[in-house]
Amino acid sequence: MGQTIAEKILARQNVAGTPVKAGDLIDAHVNGLMVIQWPAVRAAYKRMGFKNGPPVVWDREKTYLMLEHRQPPTDEPDARGNLEARRDAARLDLKHFYDSEMGICHQMMVDNGHVRPGELVVGNDSHTISYGALNAAATGIGNDEVAYVFAFGQLFFTVPETIKVTLRGKNKPYPFGKDVILYLAGKYGDAFAQNRALEFVGPLARDMNLTTRLTIADHAVEVGGKFGFFLADEKTLEFVRTRTDLPFQAVEPDADANYVQEIEVDCDAIGFQVAKPFRFDNVSPVGEVVGIKIDQARIGSCANGRFEDIEIAARMLKGRKVAPGVRFYIAPASMTVYRQCAEAGLVTTLLQAGVQFQNPGCAICGHQIALNEEVCITSTTRNYHGRMGGSTCSEAQIYLASPATVTAAAIAGRIIDPREVLNV
Amino acid sequence: MSDIHAAIRGKVWKFGNSVDTNQLAGGGITVSSDPNENLKANCLRALRPEFPQQVKAGDLLVAGTNFGCGSSRQSAVQALQACGIVAVLAESVARIHRRNSIALALPTFVVPGITELVADGDPLEVDYPAGVVRNLTSGRELPLTRFPRTVEQIYELGGIFQVIADKLASQGIVPQ
Ligand code: SF4
Numbered sequence: 001m002g003q004t005i006a007e008k009i010l011a012r013q014n015v016a017g018t019p020v021k022a023g024d025l026i027d028a029h030v031n032g033l034m035v036i037q038w039p040a041v042r043a044a045y046k047r048m049g050f051k052n053g054p055p056v057v058w059d060r061e062k063t064y065l066m067l068e069h070r071q072p073p074t075d076e077p078d079a080r081g082n083l084e085a086r087r088d089a090a091r092l093d094l095k096h097f098y099d100s101e102m103g104i105c106h107q108m109m110v111d112n113g114h115v116r117p118g119e120l121v122v123g124n125d126s127h128t129i130s131y132g133a134l135n136a137a138a139t140g141i142g143n144d145e146v147a148y149v150f151a152f153g154q155l156f157f158t159v160p161e162t163i164k165v166t167l168r169g170k171n172k173p174y175p176f177g178k179d180v181i182l183y184l185a186g187k188y189g190d191a192f193a194q195n196r197a198l199e200f201v202g203p204l205a206r207d208m209n210l211t212t213r214l215t216i217a218d219h220a221v222e223v224g225g226k227f228g229f230f231l232a233d234e235k236t237l238e239f240v241r242t243r244t245d246l247p248f249q250a251v252e253p254d255a256d257a258n259y260v261q262e263i264e265v266d267c268d269a270i271g272f273q274v275a276k277p278f279r280f281d282n283v284s285p286v287g288e289v290v291g292i293k294i295d296q297a298r299i300g301s302c303a304n305g306r307f308e309d310i311e312i313a314a315r316m317l318k319g320r321k322v323a324p325g326v327r328f329y330i331a332p333a334s335m336t337v338y339r340q341c342a343e344a345g346l347v348t349t350l351l352q353a354g355v356q357f358q359n360p361g362c363a364i365c366g367h368q369i370a371l372n373e374e375v376c377i378t379s380t381t382r383n384y385h386g387r388m389g390g391s392t393c394s395e396a397q398i399y400l401a402s403p404a405t406v407t408a409a410a411i412a413g414r415i416i417d418p419r420e421v422l423n424v
Numbered sequence: 425m426s427d428i429h430a431a432i433r434g435k436v437w438k439f440g441n442s443v444d445t446n447q448l449a450g451g452g453i454t455v456s457s458d459p460n461e462n463l464k465a466n467c468l469r470a471l472r473p474e475f476p477q478q479v480k481a482g483d484l485l486v487a488g489t490n491f492g493c494g495s496s497r498q499s500a501v502q503a504l505q506a507c508g509i510v511a512v513l514a515e516s517v518a519r520i521h522r523r524n525s526i527a528l529a530l531p532t533f534v535v536p537g538i539t540e541l542v543a544d545g546d547p548l549e550v551d552y553p554a555g556v557v558r559n560l561t562s563g564r565e566l567p568l569t570r571f572p573r574t575v576e577q578i579y580e581l582g583g584i585f586q587v588i589a590d591k592l593a594s595q596g597i598v599p600q
Contacts, residue, residue, distance in 0.1 A: 025572050040498065048589040049599030056597060126496040126520055140496040142524035144584045151588055156574050190442055191490040195519050224490065226519055279442060384446040384494060385470040391452030394470030 002254025004162040005229045006197040009137040009251055013120045015154060022161040022258070032114060033058075033149050034123030035065045036105050039081040041124070042088070044147035053088040058153030064114050064123075065089055066098040066105045069362055103334035103360040106130050106302040110214070111336040113243025117232035117250035122149060127302045127381065129225060130218035133210060134240060135232035135250050137197075140221065160226045161260040162253075163193055166202035169267030174422070177208070177215030178304060178379060178402035180265065182273035185223050186283025188263070194224030196260065199253060204267050205230060210239055211308040218303045222280040222381070272418055274377075275400035278385045286405055289415050296376035297328040297410035299403045300364035304379035305333030307340045309403040314346040316407045316421050317353035323413030329368065331358040355410075370396035377415060379403045428531050428571075428579045431551040432511050433560070434484040438544040439471060441488035445521065447471055448492065448500035463503040481508030484548055488514065488539050492521025501528045511550050513538045513557060526575050527584040533557070537566050 003011070004022070011020045013028040020026055035041060045054050057063055065085060073079040082099070089097035098108060106127050109115050117135035122128060124146040131138035141155065149155050167180065175183075184192075198220050205213070213230045220228025230236070232250035240248070272286040299305065299313055310330060322328045330350060332338040338360050341347050350357050358364060365380040370388035372395040383398035385391075399415065408418035452466040468475045485504065491514035492500055501524045504512065511531040515538060525532035533550070535541075535557060542548055547560040550568070558565045571579070578584050592598070 025574065044585045044588070047585045048592075051599070055592065124496060124498075126494070140520050142496060142498040142501075142520065142527050144498065144527040145523060148584055148588050151592060190493060191516060191518070194490065194516060221520075224493070224518065281442075382444075382446070382494060384444045384450070386450045386452060387446050389452070390450045391447075391466040391469040393452070 001258055002256035004197065004253045004257045004259070005135070005199055005251050006137060006160050006162055006227055009118060009120055010157060010159050020159045022159050024159045026157060026159060027154050028120060028157050029154055030122050030149055031062065031119035032121040033063045033146065034105055034109055034121065034125070034128055035063060035146055035150065036069050037124055037143060038065065038067070038085040038088070040143040041146050041150065042084060044144045053084065054092065054147070054150055056151055057092045057094065058149070058151060060093050061095045062153070063094055063150065064096045064098070064109060065094055066108060068098065068101065068103050068105050068108065071100060071102050071361070101335055104302045104305065104362055106218070107305065107333035107337065110134065111243070111334050113240060116240055116244060116246060116248035117236060118248055122155060126221045127218050129221045129228050130214050130302055132220060132228040133213035133217035133230050134236055135229060137227050137229070139226050158195070160195055160197045162197040162199055162257070163261040163263065164199050164201060164259045166262070166264045167200060167204040167267055168202050168264065169204040171204055171207035172268070174404060175267055175270055175272060176402040176404060177212035178400070179270060179273045180267055181216045181219040181222070182275055182283050182400065183270045184263070184265065185275070185281040186273065188223065190222060190279060190281035191224040193220065195226055196224070197227040197229060198225045199229045201231060206233060209308065210235060211306045214306065215303050219381070272402065272405050274405060274415070275383055277383055277397045277399070280382065280400065286401070286415065286417050289399065290417060292375060292399070292415045294326060294377050294409050294414060295374040296370055297326060297406050298330070298364050298376060298378035298380055299406055300329070300331035300333065300358070301362070301380035302333060303381045304403050305331060305337065307337055309379060310337070310341050310346055311344070312403050313407040314349040316404065316411065317355070318349055320353060320411050320421070322354035322410050326410050326413055328355045328410040329358055329364055330355050331364040332360045334360050369393060370398060372396055375399070377401055377406050377409045379406050428552045428576065431549055431553065432484070432531070433547065433549045434482045434510060435480070436484050436486050436542050436544060436546045436548050437475065437479060438539070438542065439468070439485065439487040442490045442493055443468070443471065443487050444494035445492055445497040445500040446494055449497045449503040460502070460506040463499060464506040467503040467507050476507065479507045479509070482510055483508060484550065485509050485512045486514065486538055486542055486548070487512070489516045491517045493518040496520040496524070498524045498528065501525050501530050505530055513550065515539055526578050529579050529583040531579065533568055535566055535568065541566055
């Protein structure tokens, strides 16, 4: 019996060195550890009695510590947490410590070539899974589990079953990655891939650019996924090779690999999709929600804060204005993306149109408030009760959509079919 | 901390499907300088405003499918612990939340059919050693699946932090 991508990577990383199949519980060596929320990881060591932080690191070159969520710090506890991280990084001689750089950890990981095809990478954020776009077995874990990996470079995993998703279509400019994954969530539910790996294959998956693949892989966790793989093709290899010299070995599934479910999607037929409050799978075609007045529009996040996501907003807004009464926030996913946008002149266009262009980072995705009286349409990741402000803002109406649908709504002041302003 | 090798009895708080980690630990009101008090004050408040005030130490939580979906918030488990919840039983549990529940030793069981077995407020017995969960009002039972030994050991030690400490100690690395 052939093997899936997940089975192959976990077999390669299996500490016991034995072959594996779906359902096996194994200890695996990781290839990379992405760490944010340092104070929480440090707290696990404090509980063990290590008052001055972790005594050891498994591999100083494969641990990526980032202060991005708390950069720059806005209160003293955060500033102190950053100071401790700085001291710990120096003491443990971490090679990759991102101190004073704003951005989203996941975009910084891919921007800087820290993720390579065929690797097993973990991090203490659920969207670590997005690295699957680069053919990595990447997944989110908790802070105390990060404390474990930090010391030993291993963790226990159940080898997951895999769902194969074949994407077909002509690669027209739309639908976008967001529409594809929202469609899947709407049709199969927000847990259809629970504990499972997804493999996105097929002619359209091949035609997609990396930005689109990253959006889909990022959202694999919104349908319960453990890994969300794309195959590594020329585009992947070029992307990775321009960012790192380190060797890697991409992984393909065997032709006779065993899938627990196979799904085919004709992407030409799905059109623009919107997730209504308060769940990722509460999805309808944009046509069913047109007319809803909006107060806020947002583009950003690890799902949709890359150059192509912002470029489409700029293209749609050129010569137009954000509707009166609408606040339109755009935040690039990283400093690298910010620089790309600035060099391409997008920032100027967006500022002229009345967009609030922000610093890179996660704030746009959660901490910036949407009040109970407000409606927000956003390309960020989640629309749960209180996602933008906590339990006191739990009735704020958050709609998720692709950057094109978000921008169209920002121009009209209400949700519209983006084809009204998209010149495609 | 609950001992998985003893039976647990408690009153059930019942929730629906896809309770996400924003509901468990999404912030909101600040009531104290103690982070645990703030976690408790906001826990599940948006879904059931009375929950944070009325939940008692020793209560149990029952939920539908995909419990704990969303962000990888370890604080979601800490919030339930701050509320005094001693075990969670759900039709299914989102992957990261399940792992965090193990790492922080909050007994969390996937029990297909559990939402049919109990109503909100029912007294429930979770007897892991016997491998059953029992509604003490109706007497009806469902089986509990055994955890793998690796997972049981983490529960026995009270959390993965102790596994780390022991493993480091075996390498001669101990706190100064
Ligand atoms: S952008 Fe949003 S979903 Fe992505 S890592 Fe940041 S907070 Fe999480």
